[in-house]
Amino acid sequence: MQRSAVFTALFSLAILSLLAACKAGTPGSLQGGVMKEIKQNVTIGGRDVKNPIPKSAAAIKQGAEHFQRRCQVCHGLDGHNTGVPFANKMDPPVADLGSTDVQGYTDGQLKWIIENGIGPSGMPGWKGILDDDEMWKMVWYIRNLPAAGSLGAPAIFKEQAEEHEGMQMMRKGGAATGEKKPHTHTPGTPPHKD
Numbered sequence: 522m523q524r525s526a527v528f529t530a531l532f533s534l535a536i537l538s539l540l541a542a543c544k545a546g547t548p549g550s551l552q553g554g555v556m557k558e559i560k561q562n563v564t565i566g567g568r569d570v571k572n573p574i575p576k577s578a579a580a581i582k583q584g585a586e587h588f589q590r591r592c593q594v595c596h597g598l599d600g601h602n603t604g605v606p607f608a609n610k611m612d613p614p615v616a617d618l619g620s621t622d623v624q625g626y627t628d629g630q631l632k633w634i635i636e637n638g639i640g641p642s643g644m645p646g647w648k649g650i651l652d653d654d655e656m657w658k659m660v661w662y663i664r665n666l667p668a669a670g671s672l673g674a675p676a677i678f679k680e681q682a683e684e685h686e687g688m689q690m691m692r693k694g695g696a697a698t699g700e701k702k703p704h705t706h707t708p709g710t711p712p713h714k715d
């Protein structure tokens with residue numbers, strides 16, 4: 522009796538997700554959507570755990586300091602990946618912590634993510650490295666992120682970008698001293714005759 526009720530429930534769930542899949546369209550988005558659901562509802566713990574640290578300007582500021590020390594290499598100073606050159610090249614890409622998806626987690630889930638990391642993605646867990654207090658303050662920072670771009674790029678990437686610009690200027694300089702215009706064809710394809 523009970524078993525068949527469970528079965529019916531599971532069966533209707535399956536139908537529902539199939540229907541949702543039709544709405545979503547491509548198989549890719551089906552998988553992405555279901556995976557996201559599973560991740561947000563099953564894998565990530567801590568849903569009902571409340572932030573024991575009361576909200577205050579000091580807590581947000583301290584959270585920002587910890588964040589900017591530990592997390593900026595991937596998430597940028599502002600939590601929006603500003604100036605992080607590989608953010609979109611990681612698989613999955615580094616999450617924008619201001620996005621509605623991330624803000625949709627409860628405080629307890631955010632703390633859980635920081636503590637345990639996200640499975641096989643590039644998001645590391647910080648258990649044993651950060652204490653609870655630091656993690657909860659970071660949660661306050663994540664809830665109160667500054668506007669994207671407002672803090673500029675992390676220093677290490679700024680230097681890289683400047684070096685890169687320097688190289689480009691040297692290349693341009695080379696072009697000015699007699700080198701023909703930089704070729705745009707890809708290696709291996711014969712240069713076209715005009």
Ligand code: HEC
Nearest residue numbers: 591592595611613614615616623634635639642643644659
């Ligand atoms: C080595 C790069 C890296 C570092 C360092 C890093 N993260 Fe992440 N983070 C990621 C990636 C990649 C994702 C996306 C994971 C995913 O979507 O499954 C992510 C996702 C997240 C998410 C959202 C998870 C989700 O399901 O969307 C939060 C919150 C987060 N990081 C917080 C932090 C905090 C706080 C720190 C510092 C204590 C930190 N991260 C350090 C790479 C990093």
